Amino acid sequence: MVDLFSAASTEDAVRLQMRLAPLVERVPPPGFAPTTATGLDVAYAEDSTTVAAAVVTVDLASGAEVVSASAVGVSDFPYVPGLFAFRELPTLLAALDRLADPPQLLVADGNGIAHPRRFGLASHLGVVTGLPSIGVAKTPLGRYQPPADDRGATSPLIDGDDEVGVALRTQRGVKPVFVSVGHRIDLPTACRYVLRLARRYRLPETTRLADQLSRRALRSSRDR
DNA sequence: GCGACAG
DNA sequence: ATCTTGTCGC
Numbered sequence: 001m002v003d004l005f006s007a008a009s010t011e012d013a014v015r016l017q018m019r020l021a022p023l024v025e026r027v028p029p030p031g032f033a034p035t036t037a038t039g040l041d042v043a044y045a046e047d048s049t050t051v052a053a054a055v056v057t058v059d060l061a062s063g064a065e066v067v068s069a070s071a072v073g074v075s076d077f078p079y080v081p082g083l084f085a086f087r088e089l090p091t092l093l094a095a096l097d098r099l100a101d102p103p104q105l106l107v108a109d110g111n112g113i114a115h116p117r118r119f120g121l122a123s124h125l126g127v128v129t130g131l132p133s134i135g136v137a138k139t140p141l142g143r144y145q146p147p148a149d150d151r152g153a154t155s156p157l158i159d160g161d162d163e164v165g166v167a168l169r170t171q172r173g174v175k176p177v178f179v180s181v182g183h184r185i186d187l188p189t190a191c192r193y194v195l196r197l198a199r200r201y202r203l204p205e206t207t208r209l210a211d212q213l214s215r216r217a218l219r220s221s222r223d224r
Numbered sequence: 225g226c227g228a229c230a231g
Numbered sequence: 232a233t234c235t236t237g238t239c240g241c
Contacts, residue, residue, distance in 0.1 A: 042231075044232050051232095079232080081229040088231075110230045120230065137230050178230085 004128050005089040013083045014117070021119040023127045024112075025184045032132065032184075034104035035059065036066055037197060039206025040095070040125070041109045042088045043214035044075075045222065051075045052221060053091035054213035055099055058206050060196060065209060069098035070217035081141070082116050085124040092125065105185075105193065106133035107206045112182035114141055114157055114165035126183020133182030134190040136204060140167065140178045147176055152195055166191065170198035177202060 004020065007013035038057040045051070056068040073091035077083070088110075096103065111120035112135030122135030140157055144167045147155040151172050157165040157180065165180030168191055179194050181187055197204035203211075 042232085044231080046233070048232080079231065081231090084230055115230080135230085139230065141228095141230055 005086065005093070005124065007077070007086055010080055010083060013077075013086050017083075017117045017119040017124075020124070020127055021117055024118065024123050024181070026113070026181050026186060028132060028185050028189060034132070035061070036103070037105045037107050037193060037204075037206050038099070038103035039107045039109075039204065039208075039210040040092050041207055041210035041214045042091060043211070043218040045218060049074055049076065050218070050221075051088065051091050052214045052218035053088065053095040054210045054217055055092070055095045055103070056206060056209040056213055057099065057101065057103060058197065058209065060193070063197075063199065063205055067100050068209070068213055069095050069100070070213055071095040071098060072217060072221045084110055085121040088121065089124060089128070093128065096129065103129075103131055106131050106182065107194070107197065107204055108133060108135050108182060109137070109207050109210070111135040111137045111141055111165070111178065112180035114159065114178060114180035116141070116159070118164065120180070120182075122180065122182030132184035134185060134193060135165070135180040135182045136194055136207060137178040137180075138203070144178070149173055154191060168194060170195060170202050170204075174202045
């Protein structure tokens, strides 16, 4: 398989994003009806170069955890807003490879097409794996109007002249999350899955579990 | 030129 | 992202 996620420089990384962005599909595949969702997250060591990636699959009906996997790696690429994926993607893909059951829908901790080149981490993950993916970010890249206070309320997330995603209120009176299309899904469908996964907390259960697992994986690799 | 800027 | 305990409040 061709390497679609490594770059030797920030300039190369930007070029790669521009080349891959047209491959993003903003509609779901025919008959798309996932029974599970797989959350992904990464924890960083103090040296800021050792990373632990975790992936956790959750049953959409029951919310129960199905399978999980993790991987520890080294991230050489610096953190640059807009080039975030080049820092986390390699280790995330390693963790995905270790998953016993194939994912049906990815939920990334970052943006999809809500990105300067419409190719954030969630889109990159989706295009590289071919899987439907959703971006759920805790803070927005662009500007937005606060949505209404009720759970499920949305307001547009704008970049330039485009609506690139929404601010979605997952709990009443709590700061919204920022949802955007990653790959092979549409925005309303993406919001439905995020709401379904965020029954109790602000963040979807998938990303909460992946966050916890990534921290445990980092600690256990350090304490050894 | 200045500020903003996912994790 | 990470450094970090208890505490106020529903």
